[in-house]
Amino acid sequence: MTSPPYGDAVWLRVEEPSAAAGARRQATRLAGRLGFTGERLGQIQLAVTEAATNLAKHAVQGEILLRIVRMGEEAALELVCMDRGPGMKDVRASRLDGSSTSGTLGLGLGSIERLADRTGLHSLPEVGTVLYAAFSPSGDRTVPPPPGPPFAGLTRPIDGEEECGDAYAARLHGGTVYAMVCDGLGHGPMAARAGQEAVMAIREAALPARPLDLLRQVHQRLGATRGGAVAVAAVDPAAGVVRFAGLGNIAGWIVGLDRRHGMISVPGIAGAKTRTPREHAYDLPRDAVVVLHSDGLTDKWHAVGRPGPFREPLLIAADLLRSAGVRHDDRCVLAVTTAGWR
Numbered sequence: 001m002t003s004p005p006y007g008d009a010v011w012l013r014v015e016e017p018s019a020a021a022g023a024r025r026q027a028t029r030l031a032g033r034l035g036f037t038g039e040r041l042g043q044i045q046l047a048v049t050e051a052a053t054n055l056a057k058h059a060v061q062g063e064i065l066l067r068i069v070r071m072g073e074e075a076a077l078e079l080v081c082m083d084r085g086p087g088m089k090d091v092r093a094s095r096l097d098g099s100s101t102s103g104t105l106g107l108g109l110g111s112i113e114r115l116a117d118r119t120g121l122h123s124l125p126e127v128g129t130v131l132y133a134a135f136s137p138s139g140d141r142t143v144p145p146p147p148g149p150p151f152a153g154l155t156r157p158i159d160g161e162e163e164c165g166d167a168y169a170a171r172l173h174g175g176t177v178y179a180m181v182c183d184g185l186g187h188g189p190m191a192a193r194a195g196q197e198a199v200m201a202i203r204e205a206a207l208p209a210r211p212l213d214l215l216r217q218v219h220q221r222l223g224a225t226r227g228g229a230v231a232v233a234a235v236d237p238a239a240g241v242v243r244f245a246g247l248g249n250i251a252g253w254i255v256g257l258d259r260r261h262g263m264i265s266v267p268g269i270a271g272a273k274t275r276t277p278r279e280h281a282y283d284l285p286r287d288a289v290v291v292l293h294s295d296g297l298t299d300k301w302h303a304v305g306r307p308g309p310f311r312e313p314l315l316i317a318a319d320l321l322r323s324a325g326v327r328h329d330d331r332c333v334l335a336v337t338t339a340g341w342r
Contacts, residue, residue, distance in 0.1 A: 165191025
């Protein structure tokens with residue numbers, strides 16, 4: 001799985017009821033590229049309309065991400081919603097038809113979950129809510145959907161730019177997740193090119209491999225670009241270890257229920273003359289989450305109150321982007337969960 005290339009993702013602010021129409025149009029455009037037609041296309045349009053309407057009615061600073069996500073030969077359309085309040089006091093009740101805080105029928109969340117192949121929801125009162133829904137072209141919900149991968153990422157370009165200079169890639173091989181985040185220097189198309197070259201280096205790399213060796217391959221690949229900060233982690237739950245190598249200010253964290261532990265990068269720029277990078281090994285506690293993010297997210301966030309280790313990695317990434325992605329910069333976060341698959 002890699003960060004979506006330019007044109008495969010769109011962010012929308014949803015603060016007025018009229019925003020629902022724009023969200024529906026963008027969803028129709030992206031769904032059409034994946035071959036959604038007929039009833040299934042109508043279901044996506046309904047779900048996106050419900051999500052945008054809920055944000056406009058109930059939320060503060062509501063936003064929607066619509067994107068195409070590709071995993072190997074498979075592709076799906078994802079809807080990610082986030083806001084900064086007021087949150088939900090009873091998440092389970094909010095999912096039931098007929099539950100509403102504004103006097104409406106309250107059909108939004110329940111209908112989205114029925115229409116989507118996979119959904120996830122995390123909300124805290126007075127803090128905010130993150131919601132995702134994934135739609136496959138077949139829409140066959142007569143059998144339970146297969147579990148998603150143990151990793152998920154999100155990117156968002158700086159306001160005023162369409163292309164994001166931050167990028168991520170994740171591969172599962174032999175029980176180990178190889179995760180990479182790159183922050184291309186600057187913003188816009190040239191930074192995005194650096195990020196995508198880093199992604200291609202990871203996609204083409206032979207596995208298994210040491211994170212240090214993967215970082216060197218990215219470093220060499222970025223020599224023809226403006227370069228960037230890069231970090232690579234190999235997350236091995238069976239061995240209870242995560243190996244990490246980084247150049248520049250990509251943050252790496254091992255996150256538990258109530259605390260987090262940082263991993264060490266070397267100052268420098270991948271693709272340019274730099275200090276010799278090093279690889280470090282860290283204990284990986286049972287059910288921990290490994291998080292990599294660019295400096296578009298502040299590192300002053302806390303582990304307490306986040307979606308737990310048994311939640312979907314996309315919820316963890318979205319919650320962090322919503323709460324910590326406050327800097328005026330490109331933003332990227334990649335979460336790797338270990339619960340249930342060691």
